[in-house]
Each structure stands twice: as C-alpha cells, then as structure tokens.
Amino acid sequence: MRLKVSTLSVKDLYTEKQSNIIRYVTNNDYFMLINHGAKRTGKTILNNDLFLMELRRVGRIAKELGIDRPQYILAGATLGTINKNVLIEITNKYGIEFKFDKFNRFELFGVLVVCTGHSTIGGLGAIRGMTSFGAYINEGSLANEEVFNEIKDRCSGEGARILVDTNPDHPEHWLLKDYIQNPSDAIVDFHFELDDNTFLSERYKKNIKESTPSGMFYDRGIKGLWVSGDGVVYSDFNKDIHFISKEQAEQLNLSSYFAGVDWGYSHYGSIVVIGTDNKGNYYMVEEHAKQYEEIDYWVGVAKDIKDRYGNINFYADSARPEHIARFKKERIRAIDANKRVLSGIEEVARLIKNQRLFVVYDVAQRFREEIYKYIWNERTGEPVKENDDVLDSLRYAIYTHVTKPKAGISGKNAFTR
Incomplete structure (x- = not known):
C-alpha cells in the first residue's frame, strides 16, 4: 500500500539541498531558476514538484487579472522525454492524469500547459506568438539555443518564472556561460553532486563512483561539473x-x-x-x-x-x-x-x-x-x-x-x- 504524501514530513520527502531550494523559492522572487549537476541527485524530482507549485501560483495570478486560461510552457528534448521525465513521474507520485488535446496541450489547476520539444528548431512552432506565464525546461543543456531563447521571450505574463534542470555539458556551453556563470537577482542556480542525494544508500553511491569511468564522465556524473575531457578518451584502458x-x-x-x-x-x-x-x-x-x-x-x-x-x-x-x-x-x-x-x-x-x-x-x-x-x-x-x-x-x-x-x-x- 502506498503511503500518502500527507502523512510524510518534509525530511521524508526532500533532501537538505532540495529543502533549501524550496525554502528559497518560497521566500524570494526570480525569473529563472536553474538546477544543474550530477545524475541521480533529485534535480528533476524537485523541479517536477516546483512545476506543480508554479501552476497553482499562475492560476492565482490569472484569476486576479481576470484571465480564464493562462498559458504555460512545458519543454523537453522531445515530447517523449517530457512524458518520461515529468508527466509519468508526476502521475506515479500524485495520481494526476493528463488529458491532451490535438495540439499536445493539457489543462491543470486552471492553466493551459503547452508541451513542446526543444532540441530542434521545430519546437518553435508550438510556442511562437504566445504569451506564457512561465516555463519548465527539462534537460536544458540539450535545448537548441534559439528555441531556449524563444521560450524565455514568450514568458512575458505577469510574474512569469522559468524552471530549468540539466546535467552538465562542456565548459563552453551557452547555458553555462550566458546564464549559470552570470547569476543575478533574476537568474539563480543551484549545483548538485551525487552525495547531495541522501536518500541513496552509501552502498549504491560507492558502487556508482567505483564503476563510473575516470575523467570527464566521473567529473560530470558524480561531481556535477561542467568539464571537457582531458587526454585520451579511454583513460582507464590498461x-x-x-x-x-x-x-x-x-x-x-x-x-x-x-x-x-x-x-x-x-x-x-x-x-x-x-x-x-x-x-x-x-x-x-x-x-x-x-x-x-x-x-x-x-x-x-x-x-x-x-x-x-x-x-x-x-x-x-x-x-x-x-x-x-x-x-x-x-x-x-x-x-x-x-x-x-x-x-x-x-x-x-x-x-x-x-x-x-x-x-x-x-x-x-x-x-x-x-x-x-x-x-x-x-x-x-x-x-x-x-x-x-x-x-x-x-x-x-x-x-x-x-x-x-x-x-x-x-x-x-x-x-x-
């Protein structure tokens, strides 16, 4: 039998890193929040919950403004990855079912959510010309830069915010140089490494560390660093x-x-x-x-x-x-x-x-x-x-x-x- 979320404490639901970020977004305003770092650290799980919180907030703002169907953008590398990384996870966790129209849109908490792929220029079609009250960009480093910028520009509704989660890429990547390395009151970022996920067993983390290839893959996958490879590709070959x-x-x-x-x-x-x-x-x-x-x-x-x-x-x-x-x-x-x-x-x-x-x-x-x-x-x-x-x-x-x-x-x- 699944334990109801309402019976759990915050410590049961979130790691200390996740709790600190929730505390930040509850007490501060921002335009873009980027959670980046290693795999298996809870970035997407956290952003999925923040996404639901944002939809409720957008619904309240729209009601005050007299807007019946405010729009919001949900973007992933493809529509398939949106379903796998975000929607199925939310359904499994909260039992929320999503009913799509023929334009890959669904309505939740009074907000019309427009889904689009961002890895190719074709993603522009679904969002061009719209006014959005926010966006959730999953796997941000995989986004086509022009599509990413278009999503950002569409977020012109009152109080619009953008959530981004991503694994690290190379150190010349535009998402790192233009956003993460240029923080401001409007753009904030939080870095995750494997050890931040205290829900993982020490045995699991030890095994992952020992089995991850040395060099770039370890620095990205375990430490969550934006690094390029150095030297030979297969450095563990003996x-x-x-x-x-x-x-x-x-x-x-x-x-x-x-x-x-x-x-x-x-x-x-x-x-x-x-x-x-x-x-x-x-x-x-x-x-x-x-x-x-x-x-x-x-x-x-x-x-x-x-x-x-x-x-x-x-x-x-x-x-x-x-x-x-x-x-x-x-x-x-x-x-x-x-x-x-x-x-x-x-x-x-x-x-x-x-x-x-x-x-x-x-x-x-x-x-x-x-x-x-x-x-x-x-x-x-x-x-x-x-x-x-x-x-x-x-x-x-x-x-x-x-x-x-x-x-x-x-x-x-x-x-x-």
Whole structure:
C-alpha cells in the first residue's frame, strides 16, 4: 500500500539541498531558476514538484487579472522525454492524469500547459506568438539555443518564472556561460553532486563512483561539473589487463557474437567481431581494418564472418545506407547502429573501467594504435574525429547491442539520432 504524501514530513520527502531550494523559492522572487549537476541527485524530482507549485501560483495570478486560461510552457528534448521525465513521474507520485488535446496541450489547476520539444528548431512552432506565464525546461543543456531563447521571450505574463534542470555539458556551453556563470537577482542556480542525494544508500553511491569511468564522465556524473575531457578518451584502458593473447582467447567459452561496422575509404573502414560470455564480459576477437576498399571487399569480409560465427547482427554506420542495403541484399543481417557518441563512449568506458571488455592483442593491430591516440577536444567536449575508425565500429557494436529493443518490440531500429 502506498503511503500518502500527507502523512510524510518534509525530511521524508526532500533532501537538505532540495529543502533549501524550496525554502528559497518560497521566500524570494526570480525569473529563472536553474538546477544543474550530477545524475541521480533529485534535480528533476524537485523541479517536477516546483512545476506543480508554479501552476497553482499562475492560476492565482490569472484569476486576479481576470484571465480564464493562462498559458504555460512545458519543454523537453522531445515530447517523449517530457512524458518520461515529468508527466509519468508526476502521475506515479500524485495520481494526476493528463488529458491532451490535438495540439499536445493539457489543462491543470486552471492553466493551459503547452508541451513542446526543444532540441530542434521545430519546437518553435508550438510556442511562437504566445504569451506564457512561465516555463519548465527539462534537460536544458540539450535545448537548441534559439528555441531556449524563444521560450524565455514568450514568458512575458505577469510574474512569469522559468524552471530549468540539466546535467552538465562542456565548459563552453551557452547555458553555462550566458546564464549559470552570470547569476543575478533574476537568474539563480543551484549545483548538485551525487552525495547531495541522501536518500541513496552509501552502498549504491560507492558502487556508482567505483564503476563510473575516470575523467570527464566521473567529473560530470558524480561531481556535477561542467568539464571537457582531458587526454585520451579511454583513460582507464590498461594494456596489462585489457589485452589478452590468442591462446587465452582460445580457452574462452563465448556464448554469442555480434559485429560492428564503420564504413571508410580514404580513412580506414572497419569491421570488428565481439563475443560475450555468461558473466557479461565482452571480447573483441576479430578486427578487419583497411583503406581504399570498395563495398565488394566488405561484403566478402562479412560473409566470411557469417560463415564462421553464424547469422549474427552487424551493427553498421547508418551514414552509408546504400552499403547497408547491399549487405541486406547479400543476406547479411545489417542493422543501423545507435550512434549516440557520448553515451556510446561512456558505455564502452564503463566496461573498460569494470574490467569487462577485453581485446585479443594478436588480431587488433589498428586498435592498438587508436586506443592511445583517440583524444578529447577540450573545447567542445567531443572526441577528436581522428584515430577512431576501429573504435567507432567497437562503439557501434557494443552500444547498439546494449540498447537494442527487447524481444517483442517491433522494428529493429527504435533509436532517435
């Protein structure tokens, strides 16, 4: 039986950091409040509650002004993430059901809430020209800057306020430089790190810290810092741990295989084969990397792999759909790879950090060069697009394998790129 919220004290509901922010917003006026920092720290949970508080406040203001249907903007990277991060969480916590009209709007506490995606310029259509009494921007660092500014400009109703929550990004990001690093009476921010969430067990926090890749991912994910990578991308890779010999590989009892494909010509094209065991470990058992080869060559490589490993999945770079079509024509199971860069790198880096990814040294000539030359761009926080061909095919294979739809979900490629 769910315990009713009304029977709980503030300490049962909120961490000290969250309580301090609620105390601030209750006793101070502001135009924009930004909660930013590490994952799993309660930023969105807090903003979801502040969102409900804001709707009630807007309803009162509108009533005093004689406005029957005041408008409010609810924005997320996509409509799907709004539903997942905000609306479903509110429904689960408070039992509030949302009834949408054909324009992706719903009414709550007498306020008409207009939902829009903010990650692309297409989000402008839903809000252009409207007068809003406030906005809640979820995952603010993912917003298109023009859409973010338009949301801000639309908030011209009496007493309008804007709530923002976000994970950190690179240190040149406009949200950091233009807003967080320029606080005022109108713009306030609060920083979260993992240890601020006192509802998490010490065991959980210890495990998360120890399993998070070193460098940028740790600084962002645990400390909540806006930092770029420094040095090599896979800094936890240790040749004495992660390379295994061909003789060691022959002793493995691998249960399944899949492949990753990065198309190339003047730069290296690459196909890697990954095997897994029943302990959840991954092994790169084959590397095929060549320059100046046409699609016929790669079809031959893939057919040879298929003959030896069976009809396995080839998770391929979607940038060359004609090559994927050719693979399919040749009855090779080619599937568009999930190409999310940072998420994919983080997954590979986590396996390396946890000593669950190994590479057969004897077959990995190109990998042996790239692993120490693949570096971060300190300005953008993205990896430099050099020395990444085999590493891209490895990332495509592992991240798509990990995130692929479960059995029973129709369609092979349920990803948003």
